[in-house]
Amino acid sequence: MYQSKSTQADAMVAQPPRQALIYCRVSSRAQEADGNGLQSQETRCREFATANGHEVMAVFPDTITGGGDFMKRPGMVALLSFLDAQPDTDFVVIFDDLKRFARDTRFHLDLREAFRARGATIECLNFKFDETPEGEFIETIMAAQGALERKQNGRQVAQKMKARMQSGYWVHNAPVGYRYKTVKGHGKLLMIDEPHASIVREALEGYAMGRFQTQSEVNRFLETRPEFPYNKDGKVRPKRVVDMLIQPLYAGYICSEVYGLKWLKGQHAPIISMETYEKIQTRRLGSAYAPARADIGEDFALRGFATCGDCSAPLRSSWSKGKYKSYPYYACHTKSCDSYGKSIPRDRLESAFDEVVKTLKPSPKLFALAKLMIKDAWAARLGQAKDMTLSVKRQITDVEKQIETLLGRIMNATNDGVVSAYEEKIGTLEKTKARLSENLVNQVPPAGRFEEIIELSLKFLSNPWKLWESEDVILRRTLLRLAFTEGFAYHRIEGHRTPQISLPFKVLGMFSGGEKTNGAVGED
Template identity: 25%
Template sequence: MKGIIYTRVSSEEQVKGTSLEHQEELCRNFCKDRGIEVLAVFREEGASAKTADRAEFLRAIEFCRKNKGKIDAFVVYKVDRFARNTEDHFYVRKMLLDYGATLNSVSEPIGNNPAEKFVETVLAGSAEFDNAVRKQRCVDGMISRLNQGINPWQPPIGYISPQTKKRGEKKNEPDKPHEEIFPIIQKGLKEFSKGLYSQAEMLNLFDKLGLSKIRGKKTRPQFVSKIFCNHLKFYAGILVNPWTKEEIRGIHKPMITKEEYHKIEIILSGRSNRVKHNRLNPNFPLKRTVLCGHCGMPLTGSCSTGNGGKYLYYHCRNRDCAMYGKAINKKKLEEDFVAELKRRTPKEKFLAIFKATILDLWEEKGKDFRMDAQKYERQIAILDGKRKRIFEMREDGSYSQKEFQERKEEIENEIVATKISLSETRIDQFDVEGILSYANNFISDLGRQWLDLSQSHSRFQKMVFPEGISYKRDEGFGTARMGLIYELNKTFGANKSLLVPLRGIEPRLTD
């Protein structure tokens, strides 16, 4: 007979002692007395007392499977070494029988006759009962600590566990705040409770406060979601008994107040009546476009009330700037802005050449597009023919229903993709000359266009000054990078030509 030995302990204390060696010695003596040749010994060290998912145990089972019919005996010291759950016990025992191996216990009579089966069932049930008792004692201990206001598990990020388990002690003190991470999470939650940030914006806020630097990795949406979904009550000083759902006041230092916790809950549920701050105030259309000429910060707008009524003005909001709190008359700044637009408006000669250049380029590219369109039209004709042939092959039985469906879907996907490519080449449907005429009329009087706008000042200003433009009181506007067409205008003004290509615009010139 051939067999294997499986030994197991469930705690580090036993691993350091003689339990494994003693078990193996008794198992080897058992095999020797019964003439069983030991092919392998599998030692499970420090595994859980309640799970059947054990590394060495699985290796032992796999050994039996791979050597099916060659292993006669699976030897353990005691039934509870084998499995602590009755269902697991008999399920795995059946597996062993399927592989040709019989379970043998050194210290207990188990086998296949009625008396031995009865004893085996009782022993397996006893092991399960013992495991259940241990589990209940563990649960009772955790409930006791919860009732004392102590979190018995690992705390969420922002707190440090006392690490009593490593010292072989039970946790009897609350989790302490992490010196660096606690204030960052705390500030983020307090800001969120004010309704100033969305969950997505919290990512940047946490990293801006230094969280990514401390953790060594960028903050992810899953991290923020876990804070709000799993740990929010803990941060508010609330512990929850997972068995009774009872809420208990924790004795750890909370990050947020109960009031802030409820505000966050309301925001997360979508029931918040918070008012979003409108950055685009129609009274101050140049806000965030005109920059302070001293510090570079965007100007903001304010209103003061006096005997003469309301006084609207722009000002720098940077407290460290020399111009902080010094008003710039709204009417004066906006008049200067209109004058600046008129000064930068392209001249008629430039617009005429620009229009001719674009039309020339459009015609050149149009030839390529038309050639592509013809190519795609031919492809569609071929694909339509293939599709028709697929239906014919289904009718004459060449394709099964499954084959027909697969080929039909494949060819139809190709047809759709090719039609999309074809539609992208149909540029002749656009009246490019009309569009250019409209564009020329629009940009030929920028000052008037800005004055006539009522809702789209910000978009217009971004088109002309994508990075904003600086302004100094009593000095006026400074230099600024402008949109593409205005940069071309500057080039034209300096060189009197459009020969210098910009971003791939290369006009064809005729003699």
């Protein structure tokens, strides 16, 4: 039966609006603020819904790439869960663009089936879904095209990133101690970020030189620096320490297993030297040390260093509870020892050690003589620098020839195992070349370097008691390692044994007329 136009319009008005859900997605959080961000997508989808008589019930955003499984997108999971919670409602799901749906052919088809199973209709601003065989064919072609574009874009990005890294520029997240800054002629360049860089330098050099015996000590050092970025619980994760210790960026070089790049000189300034980096790797792969206790030095300054005068085993320390208060003691726990279980008051033992440290102070005259001797040695070292420079240049040339030879062999090799062996050898040679190049730069020290080094060294040698008196745990442990070759042996009745002084203090003691029997340094 024929109906007038007014009758048709009345019927359309009487029909209730259909409930709609909007899904928006960008590939990263950085895209949220640009012109094609989540807000602009939502606006276009709302306009589309209004024009088609839909009532928007909810919006589900995602900030994740479209190449992966849609069930790994929080927004999509929430949307599907919303549909599952209201199975009797006929929803329409609106997308801004077909590429927001899925940029992988298999996941596209799976997601279509997921909506179909939930009775939801899909509408897109730039594509009309058609359930006919021809429509499904075209849709599949469009989905495959989106997948192709995604993979091509990924390949192009990877090629650009590799090319930039080959030019000496890091392209990933800046490690702690660096920050990115846009520099004319360079683009985004890693720059030293203070005070983080100084903290990282102190931690890495401290581990390389033995100031921190274990990675746990490095961890605790970083946690004592409030400027260092740590987790919400105030802790620094052990993995972060490991990442710092093995990061070539800190030595000024770029390595990437993903792109097959090894020991390329970076455009950024290094925080540590290549020599320091290699010392760190040697220590990491060398003999393991027992982890130091976190509370060392807080109550017992010589915990782990004081030994039993009878059996030479390390003394244990503890607090003994008395009637009114607790008392600190050292004690030997070796059952076969005559001093087993016999307590030594902490103050008595540590006071004896204090007296030994106070003797480690040579005379001013000796220091003047020592400085002159060191200056003579420094002058001789500068005289050798020219010959050393020529020698290092020859070594670099030899390494470059070896690398060139191996590259030629790789071009002719057909066995994957042989190629891998050549590539590994080239990586080793590149590292050797990097070390030699740095040695070449450092052959002749800059002006003023001598005064800087010698003054710091003599400051420590002049009066170790100042370090010990500071009660700083790290400085005290440094003193124990540098001034003594063995632990501090103490007998509960006879007192301390002759301490084993390290060579520098022993020599200074002999020059200044100190007692040669115990290695302590006397005063004039």
